[in-house]
Amino acid sequence: MNNMTSQQRKLVYLIGIIVLLIPIIWLSLPSDGKNKPGGVLSQLRSQYELGESDLGDVDASSAAMNLVLLGMRGVAVNLLWMDLDLQKDMKRWAEMQATTESIVRLQPHYEKVWDFNGWNLAYNTSAEWDAVPDRYYWVKQGAKFLKRGVERNKRSTELLYRTGKVIEHKIGYADESIDYRRYFLSDPDPAFNKGPDPTINPEGKDNFLVGKEWFDLACESELTRPQHILDRSLFRATPARCQFDYAQSLQKDGKFGEETRAAWEQARKDWTEVYGREIYHAQIGVEESDIRLEMTEEEIKQVAGNPDDELRVRRAVDAYQKMTNYRYWRTRAFAEAEQDTAEAHRSIFEAKQAYKAQEFDNARKAALSGMEGFDKLLKRPEYAILVEEDLLCEECLLGWKIWDDIYKVAGEKIPDEFPLKWLLELKQGNEQLMASVNKQFRRLFQDNR
Amino acid sequence: MYFDPAENFIYPPYAIYNWMIVAGFFTAVVLVVSLLTLLVSKGSSGFGVFFTELIGMLKDVFSLSPRRIWALTRLTFMEAYRRKALAVFVVFGLLFMFAGWFMGDSKEIQPDQVKVYISFVLTAVSWLTLPVVLILACFGIPEDIRLRSIHTVVTKPARRIEIVLGRMIGVSMIGWLVLSVMSVVGYLWIVRQIPQASQELLKCRVPIYGLVSFKDREGNYGKEGINVGDIWAFRSYIEGATKSRAEWRFFNVDETMLDSEGNLRLENSFSAFRSYKGDMTRPLFYDIKLFNIEHPEISYTTQPQPVNEFRSKQDIIPRKVTVDDVQYDILNDLTTKGSDKVPKGILGIEVACIDRDQYIGMARSDLFIRMPDRPFWVGYWKAIFGTALTVLLVSMIGVAASTMVKAPIAAVLTAVMYILSGKNPHQFMDQLVAGQVQGGGVLESVYRLVMHLGPSTELPANPAFTVVQIFDSILMNFLWLCKQVIPRSQYFNMPEYVANGFDVPWATSLIPSLLVTSAFIIPCVMMGYFALRTRELESK
Numbered sequence: 001m002n003n004m005t006s007q008q009r010k011l012v013y014l015i016g017i018i019v020l021l022i023p024i025i026w027l028s029l030p031s032d033g034k035n036k037p038g039g040v041l042s043q044l045r046s047q048y049e050l051g052e053s054d055l056g057d058v059d060a061s062s063a064a065m066n067l068v069l070l071g072m073r074g075v076a077v078n079l080l081w082m083d084l085d086l087q088k089d090m091k092r093w094a095e096m097q098a099t100t101e102s103i104v105r106l107q108p109h110y111e112k113v114w115d116f117n118g119w120n121l122a123y124n125t126s127a128e129w130d131a132v133p134d135r136y137y138w139v140k141q142g143a144k145f146l147k148r149g150v151e152r153n154k155r156s157t158e159l160l161y162r163t164g165k166v167i168e169h170k171i172g173y174a175d176e177s178i179d180y181r182r183y184f185l186s187d188p189d190p191a192f193n194k195g196p197d198p199t200i201n202p203e204g205k206d207n208f209l210v211g212k213e214w215f216d217l218a219c220e221s222e223l224t225r226p227q228h229i230l231d232r233s234l235f236r237a238t239p240a241r242c243q244f245d246y247a248q249s250l251q252k253d254g255k256f257g258e259e260t261r262a263a264w265e266q267a268r269k270d271w272t273e274v275y276g277r278e279i280y281h282a283q284i285g286v287e288e289s290d291i292r293l294e295m296t297e298e299e300i301k302q303v304a305g306n307p308d309d310e311l312r313v314r315r316a317v318d319a320y321q322k323m324t325n326y327r328y329w330r331t332r333a334f335a336e337a338e339q340d341t342a343e344a345h346r347s348i349f350e351a352k353q354a355y356k357a358q359e360f361d362n363a364r365k366a367a368l369s370g371m372e373g374f375d376k377l378l379k380r381p382e383y384a385i386l387v388e389e390d391l392l393c394e395e396c397l398l399g400w401k402i403w404d405d406i407y408k409v410a411g412e413k414i415p416d417e418f419p420l421k422w423l424l425e426l427k428q429g430n431e432q433l434m435a436s437v438n439k440q441f442r443r444l445f446q447d448n449r
Numbered sequence: 450m451y452f453d454p455a456e457n458f459i460y461p462p463y464a465i466y467n468w469m470i471v472a473g474f475f476t477a478v479v480l481v482v483s484l485l486t487l488l489v490s491k492g493s494s495g496f497g498v499f500f501t502e503l504i505g506m507l508k509d510v511f512s513l514s515p516r517r518i519w520a521l522t523r524l525t526f527m528e529a530y531r532r533k534a535l536a537v538f539v540v541f542g543l544l545f546m547f548a549g550w551f552m553g554d555s556k557e558i559q560p561d562q563v564k565v566y567i568s569f570v571l572t573a574v575s576w577l578t579l580p581v582v583l584i585l586a587c588f589g590i591p592e593d594i595r596l597r598s599i600h601t602v603v604t605k606p607a608r609r610i611e612i613v614l615g616r617m618i619g620v621s622m623i624g625w626l627v628l629s630v631m632s633v634v635g636y637l638w639i640v641r642q643i644p645q646a647s648q649e650l651l652k653c654r655v656p657i658y659g660l661v662s663f664k665d666r667e668g669n670y671g672k673e674g675i676n677v678g679d680i681w682a683f684r685s686y687i688e689g690a691t692k693s694r695a696e697w698r699f700f701n702v703d704e705t706m707l708d709s710e711g712n713l714r715l716e717n718s719f720s721a722f723r724s725y726k727g728d729m730t731r732p733l734f735y736d737i738k739l740f741n742i743e744h745p746e747i748s749y750t751t752q753p754q755p756v757n758e759f760r761s762k763q764d765i766i767p768r769k770v771t772v773d774d775v776q777y778d779i780l781n782d783l784t785t786k787g788s789d790k791v792p793k794g795i796l797g798i799e800v801a802c803i804d805r806d807q808y809i810g811m812a813r814s815d816l817f818i819r820m821p822d823r824p825f826w827v828g829y830w831k832a833i834f835g836t837a838l839t840v841l842l843v844s845m846i847g848v849a850a851s852t853m854v855k856a857p858i859a860a861v862l863t864a865v866m867y868i869l870s871g872k873n874p875h876q877f878m879d880q881l882v883a884g885q886v887q888g889g890g891v892l893e894s895v896y897r898l899v900m901h902l903g904p905s906t907e908l909p910a911n912p913a914f915t916v917v918q919i920f921d922s923i924l925m926n927f928l929w930l931c932k933q934v935i936p937r938s939q940y941f942n943m944p945e946y947v948a949n950g951f952d953v954p955w956a957t958s959l960i961p962s963l964l965v966t967s968a969f970i971i972p973c974v975m976m977g978y979f980a981l982r983t984r985e986l987e988s989k
Contacts, residue, residue, distance in 0.1 A: 090451050091679045093759065098565045130758045132719035132729050384494050386886075 020306050021115035077106050088120070091128060097121070097141070103150075118142045122166045128181065132179045134186040137169050139180065147282055157227040158219035161238070166210025167200065167244050179247070202412030208249055212242035232237045233293075233324050235331065236278050240270035242330060247336065254353075256346040276326070282316035284309050291316050293326050328389045335383050344373025348399040360406045367403035368419070371396065375419035387423065390433045396420055397437045398425065405441070450716020450718075450948050451683060452958040453814045455658065457940050459964055467966050471933055475972065479764055506982065509608045517607050522622065524602075529585050529623045531884050537581050541631050544573055554888070563650045564948045566642055567829075570635035571944035574628060575836045582624040582840050583863055586847025589616055590981070591856035613977035614670035616848045617841075624840035632833045656716070656817035657706060659699035659798070668692035677722045677808055681765035684720050684810035689733070689802035695811050698742065699818060702784045702796040706818050713766040713779055714819040715798070720810035720842045721756045727807075732756055734803040741783050742797040749777060753803050763819065791943065823952050831953035835943035841866060842936060845973040852980040870938035882929045890921025934972075 004012070031038030044050075054215040080103050087096040100117045107113045108272055124144020126135040152160055171180040184207045187197045196204045215238035218227070227235055247263035251255075276294030284291075289303050295317055304310040305344065321327055335341050347370030354363035374396045378387050386392050400420055407414045452761040452764060480503075487495030494844065500763060502562030590612070594598035643651060663674040666688050674685030674695065708714055721733045732755035749770040754762070767781050779782060779796070785978045793932035800816065801811040846866055850859035888894050888904035896917065897904065908914050940961035943953045 054641060090683070093683070093761070094562060094564050095568070098569075130723070130756060131732060175726050179730065320537070 005179050010037075013080060016392070018402065030275060038282070043236060050135050073106055080106070093128075093138075095124060096125070099115075100145070104152075111149070111153055111159055113160050114146060114153070114159055116164065118146035118149060121145055122170050132176050133183070136180055136183045139166065140197060140200060141164050141176075147200065155221075155225055157218055157221040158229055159227045160214055160221055161227060161229060161235070163212045163216060164214030164238065164242075167214060169243065172205040172245060173213070184210075196233070206246055206249070208246035212239045214243055214244070215239040231323065233278075233280055233320055237275055237324050240267065240275040241329075243267040243270045244333070251345045251349070254349050256342045256349075257333055257416050261342065264333060264336040268330075268337065271326075271329055272331055276330075280315070280320060281319075284312045285314065289313070293317065293320055293322070293324065294330075312313075325389070328391075331383055331385045332392065335377060335386060338377075340373055341377055344370050344377065345395070346375060349394055351399055351402050355402050358410065364403055364406045367399045370399045371403060371419040374399070375423075378420075378423065388428070390427075390430070390436075393427055394433060394437055394440070395425060396423060397433070398440055400424060401437055401441045450683075450814050450951065450957060451946070452942075452945070453683075453812060454946075454954060455813065457942075457957040457961055459940070459961040461629055461960065461964060464961075464964050464968075467896035472972060476975075481708075496781050502982075503940050506978070507541065509610045509978070509982075512608070513611060513614070514608075517611050518618065521602070521607060522619040525589060525616050525619025526622055528589065532585070532811055534581050534585055534623055535627065537577055537627060538630065538671060539630075541573070541634070544577070546730075550849070563643060563647070565648055566724065567948040568944060570639055571829075571832050571836070571947065572630045572710065574606045574635050574833070575839065575944075576837065577631065578624050578628045578840060579843055579867070581627060582620055582843050583847055583860060583867075585623060586616070586620045586844045587859040587863055588856040590848065590851045591859065608773065609959040609981040611973065613848060613852065613974055613981060616979075617974070620844040620848065621841045626834065628840060630836055632830075636829055638886055647967050650950070651825035653823040653947070654716070654950050655820035655823060655952050656814075656819060657699065658817050659697040659796075661695055661697050661813040661816075663687065663813075664694040664696060666693045668694075670696075674810075675808065679810075679811065684812045684815070686720075686722055686808040686810040687800070687802050689807040690811070692804070693726055694814075695800045697798040697800075697813075697816055698774040699796045699798065701794045702780065702790070702818070704780060705750035706820065707768060708929060711768045715759050715764045715766060715770065715816060716819040717800075717811070717814055717816045718761050718981055719756050719758070719763070719800075721758045722808040722810060724806045726803075726832055733807050735764075735809050736801055736803060738765065738799040739770075739779060739783050739802070741785065741798045741800065742795055743785050743788075743791055745797070747777065747782055749779075749783065753979075756809060773989050784838075828947040828952045831959060832947045835941045835953070835958070835962055838962050839938070839941050842966050842969055844934075847968050849973040849977040852977040852984065866935055867938070870936045872937075872939040872942075875932070875935070875937055875939070878928060878935075880931065882925055884925075889918070892917045892921050892922055929988075936969065967979045 026038075027039050028041045029039030037043050038045070076305050080099055084096060084103065087093075087099060103117070104113060119142065122139045126138035126142070129135045129138060143163060143166045146159060149155065150163055151157045165290070167184075168411045171177065174180055185196055185204060186194045186199055189197070192198075196202075201207075201210055212432055216262060219236050219239060221231070222235060225395050229235065234394045241262065245265045247260060250260040250263055272294050277292055279290045279292060281288050282291045283289075284304065285308075291303060291313060292299070295303075295313075300310055300317075304313045347366045351363045351367035351370060354360075354366055374392075377383055378392075378396070397420075400418075402416075404414060456842055479906070484495070484499050487499050489495075524823075536733075548742075575720050587789050589803055591601070599612075603609065607615075641646075641649070650666070663671050663685055664687075665671055665674075674693065676682055685695070687695050706713065712761070713736065719735060723733070734753040734755055736751050736753050738748050738750040749766075750771050751764060755766060756762075766779065770777050771777065783792045783796055785793055785795040798816065800809070800811065843863060846862040847859060851860045853859070854862065877886075881890075888897055893914075896902070896908075897906070902908075940958060943962075946953045946958065
C-alpha cells in the first residue's frame, strides 16, 4: 500500500474525479439548439440524426423504461416476446396487447417490431374472432398500432407503406371487405356516433383513398430513405394502384355515375401522368440512363443518343412496363372512361342483384346485356390487352356464369352462339381463373338458393 | 379462464396422509444418518451423544417460549427496518406513478383491459415483496454468524429453535407489512383507474362447475371433442348438425343455485370455429338441453343462441319450463331424485352446435352455474392472502436454507425452488421422471449432443449404453425425490381468478395453498433448528 493518510487519499480521488470530469463534460456538452452546437457527442448526434427526437416523437415513458432497465433491456424484451407468443397461442388477447405495448416501449425504434405486431393484430388476431365487428376492431388496432409506429419513427418509409397496406389491403380485400369498408366510414363502436374512427380516418374518406394518402407519404419518404419491401418501380406504383382499387370498388358497390367516372379518370392521370413520368435507372450501353414508363418517341431518341441504343431503351422501358403491368392498367383506365364500359359493369352488377333476389328473367337479361357490352369492348383492337389479364375477364365470366346457370335452372337449352363465347373458349383452360369465377359464384349466390 | 380450476383440487385427508409418509421417512433418514455418523466418528459413545442430543432437541421443541420468540421476531423486524427493507416502497411508488402510461387510455377501457389492470397490480405487489423477503430470509442468520452478533442471542436463554422461528415470523411480518401497504394502494389504484361507468366490471363471479364429457358425430362418448388445429388444446370442439355434443353433469343442484327470481343462470364462454366462412354477419348458434340423466326423455332445450366468442354469455333458464304443453320443474323433474345407483341432485346439460360443418369449442370450465356475485374486494383480498402465504413459504424456506449454507447460496437455492415451483417446471419434471421426454436422461443427452444425434434416433444396444441408462435412471429417481419437496405454486395462482372476474375458490385454491404452506412449516423449522444446533457458530 502507500503511506498516504485517509484524507490524502480522498483528496487524490477528488482530483482524479475532477480531471476525468473535464473531458466528459467537454465531450457531452449539450447543444442549446440555436447558436452553440454543443460538445462532440452532441454534434455527431445531430450530424447522423441519432437523437431520440430525430427518430420520431419522444415517448417519455419509453425513454424512462429503457434507462431504468440499464443493460437488461435485451433480456426483458426476450421474456416479453416469449410471453407474447404464449398469450397469442392461448388467445389471451388483452394480455397480448398489453405485452405488445411493453415491447414497443422497450424497442420503440425497431421498425420490425412495429411491423410484425401491427400485422399480427390486423391479420392474425382479427381472424381469431368470429363476429365481423370484433374482427374489424382488431384490424383497426393493427392500423392504429402501425400509425403510432410511424409517429415514433418518422424516418421509416416501410412503416408508412405497412400502414397504408393494412388500410388498403386488409380493409379493402378481406373476405369481410364489404363490412369492413362500411365500418371504415361508419364505425360499429357506439363511441363514434356512427361516424368513422378519427384515429385512422379523420376525414371520413374511403379506405382506398386513405390508403393512397399513406402510400403517397411512403413514396415521398422513399426518395430520401430507401425501402426494402418491393422493387422500386412496384413500390412507387402503389398510390396509383390504390386509385384503381378505389374506382373498382365503386363499381363493386354499384356506383356507375360521375363519381366512378371521375375516379377512373383520376386513376388514369395518376398512372400515366404521375407514375408513368417517374424516373428509373437502366443500363443503356455502358452508361446508366434515366428512363420513364411513359416515354415519347422524342424522349427515347434523346435518352438513347444513337439508333443502336434506341432499341436498348425500348427494351428497358418494356421490361419495366411488363414488371408493373403498366400497359394493362393504362388500357384499362382508358377503357373504363368509356360510357359503354360503365354500362356493361352496371348490367353485370344488376344481374348479380337480380339473381340474388331470384328474379331470374331480369338477371338473364342484365347478364346478357353486360356480356354484349364486354364482348364489344374486348374485341376492339386497342383493348386487346385486357383479354390477356384475368382481372376484367373474371367479371365477364361471372356474368356468363349467371346467364348460363339460369338456363340450367330453367332446364332450357343454351343458345349455340352467345356473346363472350370466344372468351370462354379462350379461358376454359385457365384453371385458376375458372376456379376463382366458380368460387365467387358459389360464395355469392349458391347459399341463396 | 385459460385453465381448469379442478386441476388444483386437493383432497385434504389424502394430502395429509401423503405428507405424513414423506415427513416420517425424511425424519427417519435424518436420524439414521446422524446416528451412523456419530457411531463412525465417536465409536460406541456415539449412541450416548445421539440420544442426549435427541432428548435435548425434544426438550427444546416442547419448551418453546412465545415471549422469547416474539422478542426475536421484533429483533428481526427492527433489523430489516434498519437495513432499509422498506425502501421497496420507493420502487413501488415509482411503478404505480407511471403504470398508467403503460396501460393504455382508461377513457376507452374495454372489459379485457380490466383484466390487465388487476393482473398488473397483483403481480407487481408480489414481485416487489418476494425478493425483499427472500433477501431478508437468506441473509439474516448468515450475517449474524459472520458478524458474531448471533452470540449475543445464543448466550441468552433463547433456544436455537426459537431463533429459527423468530426469524421466520419476523421476516414474514416485514413481508406482510409491505404487502398490506402495497395492496391497499393497489386496490385504490385499480378503483381509480377504472372509470365510474366501467366499475361494474370489477366483480367476483361465483361459478359452480360440473363434469364434462364429449360425444362424437356418431353420438359415442369420449373424453375430448375434435381438435380443430389450435396449438393450445385447452378447448375441444363439437361439430354442428351432427350427434356431436358436450355433456355436463352438475352435482347437488338445489334451490340455493337459483337466483333471487328463481332462475337458473348458466354462463358460458364458448369459442367458434368455422370450416368455411359462409355468411360472416351471422354468428354461429348453439342450444342447451337440460335433461334428467335417469330419464333422458324428460328434457328442455333452449332456443338457438349466438356464440359470443371470447366474452361471457348468460343463458337464464326459468325454474318452470314448458315442453309440448307439459310443465317441468328444473329442480324436481330434471335433476335426479336419488336412488341406490344415482345420487340426488344431478342435472344433465347438453350443448349442441346448430350450424352444419361449423364447430363450437369448449372446456369444462366454459359452462357453469353462476351464483350471486360477490364484491370485488372479496376476491382481491383473497388473492392478497395467497401472496401472504407465498411470503410465509419463501421466508420459511429461505431461513431454513440460510442455517445450512452461506447466504448467497441460500438465496439462489430459495429462488430456484420458487422458480421450479411453477406449473410448467413441475410438468416438465413429471415428464422427465416418467420418461416421456425424448432424448433420455443427463448422460444420454450429453452423448446425443456430442454425437449430433437427434432425440428420436435409436441408440445402439451395448453394455456402455446400458450403464448410461442405469446411471440416468438413478438420477431420475433422485429428481423424483427432489420434486417432492419443491412446493407447487400453481395453487397460489389466485390473481388469475380475480383478473378474470371470478372469486377465489376455497376448494381449488385457498385450501390447497394453506395445505402446501402448512406442509412446509414443521420440516423447515426442524431443518433450520437441526442445522443451527449442529453447526459450529464460530465458523464463518
